[in-house]
Amino acid sequence: MPAIALSETGNGKDFPAKLTGQVLVCSIIAAFGGLMFGYDIGISAGVTTMDDFLIKFFPLVYEKKHRAKEDNYCKYDNQYLQLFTSSLYLAAIVACFFASIVCRKFGRKPTIQAASVFFLIGAILNCLAQNLGMLIAGRLSLGIGVGFGNQAVPLFISEIAPPKYRGGLNICFQLLITVGILAANLINYGTSRIHPYGWRISLGGAAVPALFLLLGSCIIVETPASLIERGKQEQGLYTLRKIRGVKDVEKEYAEICRATEISNLIKHPYRSLMKKSSRPQLICGTFIHMLQQLTGINVVMFYAPVLFQTMGYGSNASLLSAVISGTINVASTLVAIVLVDKAGRKILLVQAAIQMIICQCAIGVILKMFLLTTNTMPTVPAKVVVILVCVFVAGFAWSWGPICWLISSEIYPLETRNAGYFFAVSTNMVFTFVIAQAFLSMLCKMRWGIFFFFTGWLLISLIFSATMLPETKGIPIDEMIDRAWKKHWYWKSYFKNDNHDGSKRTEVAAEIEEKPAA
Numbered sequence: 001m002p003a004i005a006l007s008e009t010g011n012g013k014d015f016p017a018k019l020t021g022q023v024l025v026c027s028i029i030a031a032f033g034g035l036m037f038g039y040d041i042g043i044s045a046g047v048t049t050m051d052d053f054l055i056k057f058f059p060l061v062y063e064k065k066h067r068a069k070e071d072n073y074c075k076y077d078n079q080y081l082q083l084f085t086s087s088l089y090l091a092a093i094v095a096c097f098f099a100s101i102v103c104r105k106f107g108r109k110p111t112i113q114a115a116s117v118f119f120l121i122g123a124i125l126n127c128l129a130q131n132l133g134m135l136i137a138g139r140l141s142l143g144i145g146v147g148f149g150n151q152a153v154p155l156f157i158s159e160i161a162p163p164k165y166r167g168g169l170n171i172c173f174q175l176l177i178t179v180g181i182l183a184a185n186l187i188n189y190g191t192s193r194i195h196p197y198g199w200r201i202s203l204g205g206a207a208v209p210a211l212f213l214l215l216g217s218c219i220i221v222e223t224p225a226s227l228i229e230r231g232k233q234e235q236g237l238y239t240l241r242k243i244r245g246v247k248d249v250e251k252e253y254a255e256i257c258r259a260t261e262i263s264n265l266i267k268h269p270y271r272s273l274m275k276k277s278s279r280p281q282l283i284c285g286t287f288i289h290m291l292q293q294l295t296g297i298n299v300v301m302f303y304a305p306v307l308f309q310t311m312g313y314g315s316n317a318s319l320l321s322a323v324i325s326g327t328i329n330v331a332s333t334l335v336a337i338v339l340v341d342k343a344g345r346k347i348l349l350v351q352a353a354i355q356m357i358i359c360q361c362a363i364g365v366i367l368k369m370f371l372l373t374t375n376t377m378p379t380v381p382a383k384v385v386v387i388l389v390c391v392f393v394a395g396f397a398w399s400w401g402p403i404c405w406l407i408s409s410e411i412y413p414l415e416t417r418n419a420g421y422f423f424a425v426s427t428n429m430v431f432t433f434v435i436a437q438a439f440l441s442m443l444c445k446m447r448w449g450i451f452f453f454f455t456g457w458l459l460i461s462l463i464f465s466a467t468m469l470p471e472t473k474g475i476p477i478d479e480m481i482d483r484a485w486k487k488h489w490y491w492k493s494y495f496k497n498d499n500h501d502g503s504k505r506t507e508v509a510a511e512i513e514e515k516p517a518a
């Protein structure tokens with residue numbers, strides 16, 4: 001094979017590729033990791049309002065809930081109940097650190113397989129739980145699954161997808177998160193009438209997608225980047241040809257090899273991530289996840305039924321409202337799949353931030369006006385709040401939901417991708433944990449003011465997405481530095497006199513130009 005000059009590979013032309021069945025199937029199977037994540041998010045919301053579940057594990061909350069004069073804003077304020085929801089994210093934070101190591105040393109595929117095993121164990125423990133300890137142990141195991149899955153799946157999809165379709169395919173992950181949430185809401189709606197063990201069916205249901213993921217993860221390919229990174233060049237080239245569906249993959253192969261050689265020179269990816277030239281990606285990749293959680297989305301996802309009950313809806317009506325907002329979540333994520341590679345990432349983020357600001361503000365105003373300490377909210381404003389929640393969810397679902405996972409999986413060069421992505425996922429988990437643990441107490445203390453707290457953060461998100469994020473639409477993943485970061489009005493200054501990317505890339509480039517490509 002002739003030597004491949006780097007000037008040809010890094011010049012920004014897209015690499016030839018078809019959207020093959022192989023890429024589609026592998027992306028969908030891997031995205032089942034998202035379904036597991038979504039199911040776990042959605043299931044705790046409904047289960048925590050089921051009386052049978054509360055009597056067994058949280059009798060104090062049960063009593064408080066049924067005390068007629070209890071403060072509207074405080075009836076669910078219980079640290080243990082919040083711990084049931086949040087413990088999963090605590091485990092996920094720790095797990096994604098180990099997952100980032102497994103991902104780099106052993107590959108994306110085994111990391112996804114490990115996730116499915118933890119999911120399965122967690123679902124079984126939860127379904128059979130006899131006491132709070134067993135229940136929390138199950139949640140912790142699910143959390144480890146989430147840590148492993150969320151670390152590996154978006155990376156996996158970004159690496160196997162052709163650049164042109166990367167955004168859309170990557171959003172399959174988010175799409176299945178939303179499908180998981182909806183499935184959980186629907187199952188809760190059904191099992192809430194099955195006494196006294198409906199909650200066991202809800203929690204045990206997670207075993208079904210976990211099993212599918214376990215079986216599916218045995219047939220997916222390993223990504224070419226991960227194979228080449230671990231010294232399996234031939235297999236990498238073979239897989240690349242297979243997933244691209246064209247013979248002419250040499251340019252892309254050379255680009256991956258170039259990125260890999262640089263990556264392999266980096267012995268301490270975490271240290272390298274702290275260098276000046278990695279800072280733009282690190283800051284944007286983590287900040288966007290923090291802001292995603294501070295939109296307040298998980299207040300709706302975790303506590304929508306509780307919130308609706310707070311406003312005076314009955315138990316069934318509350319679960320039904322959660323099903324409605326869950327359906328809107330799925331439908332709006334489809335909008336993102338269609339638009340993200342056409343309109344771009346930034347415009348969707350900016351538009352949706354404005355939409356969400358209006359909704360959070362309006363909800364705050366309505367609650368302030370109509371939800372007093374012990375009254376039942378009048379029907380009309382209560383209905384308007386449900387509509388506002390739905391519009392809020394729609395905005396999130398076509399923007400900050402999917403795009404934040406997408407951006408953080410595509411902005412890093414290979415050498416810091418795993419480490420950088422670890423920071424992104426763990427930031428997401430930390431803030432998910434904080435919201436899950438603190439929301440019910442914050443609602444009790446701040447009352448309607450909590451919605452203005454989220455509005456404030458949304459304003460910051462608006463400014464951040466409009467000014468600080470580079471557009472990454474359509475740029476091959478290994479050309480991000482040159483074509484996105486070095487062109488950004490602010491971040492470009494981080495790449496002046498850039499020894500890390502400059503000298504190392506040039507050294508390796510010179511070597512590769514001299515020797516045959518494969």
Ligand code: BGC
Nearest residue numbers: 041177178298301401402432
């Ligand atoms: C977020 C989750 C959220 C979900 C809602 C995801 O992108 O990371 O925290 O619950 O979207 O669809």
